[in-house]
Amino acid sequence: MAGATITAKPQPHLLLKTVVLATELGALARGAFLFGWREGAQRSGRQRRIVFRAIMPGPDSLDIMNLFFRAKPKIPQSTILEVDGVPVTIAVRVHARARSYRLSLPHASGPVLTLPPHGKWAEAEAFLLKHRSWLAARIKRAPEASHFGDGGVVPLRGVEHRIVGMGKVRGRVERVELDGLPTLLVPGEPAHQARRLTDWFKEEAQADLAARSAFHAERLGVHVRSIRMRSQASRWGSCSSTGNINYNWRLVLAPPFVLDYVAAHEVAHLVEMNHSAAFWATVERTLPDMDRGRAWLKAHGRQLMAHGA
Ligand SMILES: [Zn+2]
Numbered sequence: 001m002a003g004a005t006i007t008a009k010p011q012p013h014l015l016l017k018t019v020v021l022a023t024e025l026g027a028l029a030r031g032a033f034l035f036g037w038r039e040g041a042q043r044s045g046r047q048r049r050i051v052f053r054a055i056m057p058g059p060d061s062l063d064i065m066n067l068f069f070r071a072k073p074k075i076p077q078s079t080i081l082e083v084d085g086v087p088v089t090i091a092v093r094v095h096a097r098a099r100s101y102r103l104s105l106p107h108a109s110g111p112v113l114t115l116p117p118h119g120k121w122a123e124a125e126a127f128l129l130k131h132r133s134w135l136a137a138r139i140k141r142a143p144e145a146s147h148f149g150d151g152g153v154v155p156l157r158g159v160e161h162r163i164v165g166m167g168k169v170r171g172r173v174e175r176v177e178l179d180g181l182p183t184l185l186v187p188g189e190p191a192h193q194a195r196r197l198t199d200w201f202k203e204e205a206q207a208d209l210a211a212r213s214a215f216h217a218e219r220l221g222v223h224v225r226s227i228r229m230r231s232q233a234s235r236w237g238s239c240s241s242t243g244n245i246n247y248n249w250r251l252v253l254a255p256p257f258v259l260d261y262v263a264a265h266e267v268a269h270l271v272e273m274n275h276s277a278a279f280w281a282t283v284e285r286t287l288p289d290m291d292r293g294r295a296w297l298k299a300h301g302r303q304l305m306a307h308g309a
Pocket residue numbers: 265269274275
């Protein structure tokens with residue numbers, strides 16, 4: 001599966017910080033040193049400015065100016081977060097094109113926290129702390145285990161989603177963004193959540209696979225009679241010479257190019273009912289970059305099959 005990622009927009013600049021600093025300055029003023037601050041009359045755009053003015057020049061005013069500008073803590077290269085009692089090193093990056101704070105778990109490395117160019121470390125840290133449990137769930141998840149209930153994490157079309165149980169509320173499974181996290185809201189009693197979620201995945205899979213099968217059937221000039229979702233933990237798809245195709249619903253968990261490859265493969269069997277060179281040439285005709293999906297399944301297929309037994 002593709003690496004997991006969560007994001008959050010930076011907070012708007014806070015005027016409050018300036019006010020707090022001004023108060024600090026007041027406490028530090030000493031002796032004959034006088035200072036004052038006044039609200040600036042000028043407004044730039046929507047942002048009101050507070051102008052601090054040191055009345056007496058001298059070394060003290062320099063200290064105060066330092067205080068004024070020290071508000072921005074440096075952004076470290078990495079930070080350590082305790083996740084379930086275990087210290088985890090998080091790499092920290094500032095990305096020129098990032099628009100939001102982002103926490104990601106690439107498969108090839110440890111967690112990475114990305115800040116936009118104008119991001120603030122305090123905000124980044126708060127964002128990280130807020131999503132500690134998300135990180136814990138993602139780090140702990142063994143490849144062969146998958147939890148389809150509240151608090152679990154499951155991929156949908158290659159993107160990790162957090163599962164949130166909605167208790168006894170009736171209704172459908174809903175895909176939403178919650179606190180910047182892709183989330184699946186699953187209604188119903190906890191005991192039935194796994195089944196409801198699986199049923200929903202099957203519907204989503206059916207829609208995606210019907211669309212991609214129709215696309216490839218048209219390109220190859222064949223007719224697909226029916227499409228059914230199956231749970232067999234051993235195969236991704238099967239096809240009869242009469243045009244009935246069975247697919248594994250778990251394909252909807254994988255990145256879309258993987259599902260597309262399996263659809264192209266099964267539809268190509270309606271032209272060539274074998275795995276001959278002619279068959280592979282047919283798959284390639286309708287899906288020129290078929291190798292990508294094939295390679296992905298070889299590398300991650302077993303993990304994918306472990307979901308929602
Ligand atoms: Zn085949």
